[in-house]
Amino acid sequence: MYRRQFLGSAAAVGLLPGVGLARTAPQVLRAAPHRQQILPAEYPDTELWSFDATFPGRILRATQGDRVSIEVENQLPQATAVHWHGLRLDNAMDGVPGLTQAPIAPGDRFAYEFTLPDAGTYWYHSHAQSMEQVERGLYGPLIIDETEPPDVDQDLVLVLDDIRLERDGSVSGFDNFHDLSHAGRIGNLWLSNGQIDPGYPVKRGERLRLRLISAANARVFTLGLQGFEGWVVALDGMPLAAPEPLGEELTLAPAQRMDLIVDVTTDDEEAFLITFERDGGYAITHFPVGGPSRARRDAPSALPPNPEFPIDLANARTATLLVEGGAMGGMRAAEVDGERLVARELAGRGLFWALNGIAGRPETPLLDLSRGESVRVGMANDTAFPHAMHLHGMHFAEVLPDGSLGPLRDTILLNPQETREIAFQAHNPGNWLFHCHMLAHHQAGMGTWIRVS
Ligand code: C2O
Numbered sequence: 001m002y003r004r005q006f007l008g009s010a011a012a013v014g015l016l017p018g019v020g021l022a023r024t025a026p027q028v029l030r031a032a033p034h035r036q037q038i039l040p041a042e043y044p045d046t047e048l049w050s051f052d053a054t055f056p057g058r059i060l061r062a063t064q065g066d067r068v069s070i071e072v073e074n075q076l077p078q079a080t081a082v083h084w085h086g087l088r089l090d091n092a093m094d095g096v097p098g099l100t101q102a103p104i105a106p107g108d109r110f111a112y113e114f115t116l117p118d119a120g121t122y123w124y125h126s127h128a129q130s131m132e133q134v135e136r137g138l139y140g141p142l143i144i145d146e147t148e149p150p151d152v153d154q155d156l157v158l159v160l161d162d163i164r165l166e167r168d169g170s171v172s173g174f175d176n177f178h179d180l181s182h183a184g185r186i187g188n189l190w191l192s193n194g195q196i197d198p199g200y201p202v203k204r205g206e207r208l209r210l211r212l213i214s215a216a217n218a219r220v221f222t223l224g225l226q227g228f229e230g231w232v233v234a235l236d237g238m239p240l241a242a243p244e245p246l247g248e249e250l251t252l253a254p255a256q257r258m259d260l261i262v263d264v265t266t267d268d269e270e271a272f273l274i275t276f277e278r279d280g281g282y283a284i285t286h287f288p289v290g291g292p293s294r295a296r297r298d299a300p301s302a303l304p305p306n307p308e309f310p311i312d313l314a315n316a317r318t319a320t321l322l323v324e325g326g327a328m329g330g331m332r333a334a335e336v337d338g339e340r341l342v343a344r345e346l347a348g349r350g351l352f353w354a355l356n357g358i359a360g361r362p363e364t365p366l367l368d369l370s371r372g373e374s375v376r377v378g379m380a381n382d383t384a385f386p387h388a389m390h391l392h393g394m395h396f397a398e399v400l401p402d403g404s405l406g407p408l409r410d411t412i413l414l415n416p417q418e419t420r421e422i423a424f425q426a427h428n429p430g431n432w433l434f435h436c437h438m439l440a441h442h443q444a445g446m447g448t449w450i451r452v453s
C-alpha cells in the first residue's frame, strides 16, 4: 500500500465530462481566471487560469476525420494562443504567437478550425508565456476516437501534472532564475485530473483504456501501475505496431502521452497509479475495485494505424542539433538576434540555453525542407539536465542504434549527455516550432523552428 501525499483520501469522483465536437457548430473555449479547491478542504482554494472554468479544461472529443471549429475567447490579463499538441493540422491553426498567428489580446477572440487526420490522445494548451499559463491551468485533453475504437469497459483520461503551490493556496510566483537555468519549474504537488489522488471505481477483470497525458512544466514522471496487467498501445497519439506488455516503470516526459490497455487483475480492494519519484512511491490515482469478476480476455490487437508518411532514411537530409547551456553547463556565449552575447549578458536577458549556438527563436529556420523530403536530425544534449524536445506539426521516429526506426512520437526525452537521432518525412507544409517542452527552458532560449514548403 502506498502512502498518499496528504492524510485521508480525496473523495472519489466521476469521469471528467467529455464534450463532443460537432462538425459544424463552432464552440467557444473561454480562457479566464477561475478559483478551484486544489489543496485539501482545510486549506484555501487556488486562483487558476483555465478554459471554461474547469481545471483541467474539459475533454474535447471528436472522431477521426472530423472537421472542428473552436473559438478561443481571451478573458485573461495576458495575451494568449492555443496549441493543439500533437495534431498534424494546418500550420495556420497551430497556435504559436509570432510564428503562425498574432497573439490573442485580452478581450479578443480567435477562431481555430481544422481537420483531424489522426485518432489518438492529444492535448491542448496555451502557447503564450506557457511556463506561466500552462502552470496556472490552461490545458486540457483532446481525444480523437478511432472510427472503430477497441473493445474496453472504460476509457479513462488521466492528465498528470505537478503544480507549485504556496500554503495559502496561491500558485507560486514565476520570477525565478533558478527554474530558468536548472531543471525547469518542478512542482510540489502531484495532480491527476487536477486533483490530489482522485479515485475511479473499477471492477475486477475489467478492461480499461488509460490515456496518460503529462501536462507537467518540467517533471519527468516515473510511473507504475499496481493491480493491473496490460499493454502500451500508443505513444504520443500514434498506435504502436504491436501492443507492448507493460514494464515495471513507465517514463512520461512533459507533453508526452501514453495509451494503455490494462486489465484489473488484483485481488485487493484498490489498484493504484504510482509515481516513483519520491520516497519509494506515492499513489497519485487510486481505483477502488468492486466485483463481480470477469473472465480474463485475450491480448488486445494493435490500434488501427493513422495515415503514414514513410521515412526514406537512405536518402534523408541530415542535420545536427547541439543543446547547450544551463547551470553546470559550459556555454560561454550564444547568438541572440544576430548578436553574440556572453553568458552574463544572456542571463541578464533571462536566456540560459542555446540550440546550435543560438538562444531564442532565430530569424531563419534550423531547416528549410521541401515537402515530401526526409530528414534525420542528430541531437546531442551537452547539458546537465534532461530535455523533452517537441516538434510541431509532424511526428518523428527515433533512429535506433541498429539503424531501425522506433515508434512515432512528437516529443522525445534527451537525458543529460545523451545523443539521439530522429527522422521524419516533411509532409506538412508550414513553419513548425521545434523546442524543449520543459517550459522554462523554452522561455530561456531552447526553441528553434523548421520550414516545410
Ligand atoms: Cu505542447 Cu510547442 O507545445
Ligand code: CU
Pocket (backbone or CB within 6 Å): 386, 387, 388, 436, 437, 438, 441, 442, 446
Ligand atoms: Cu529543456
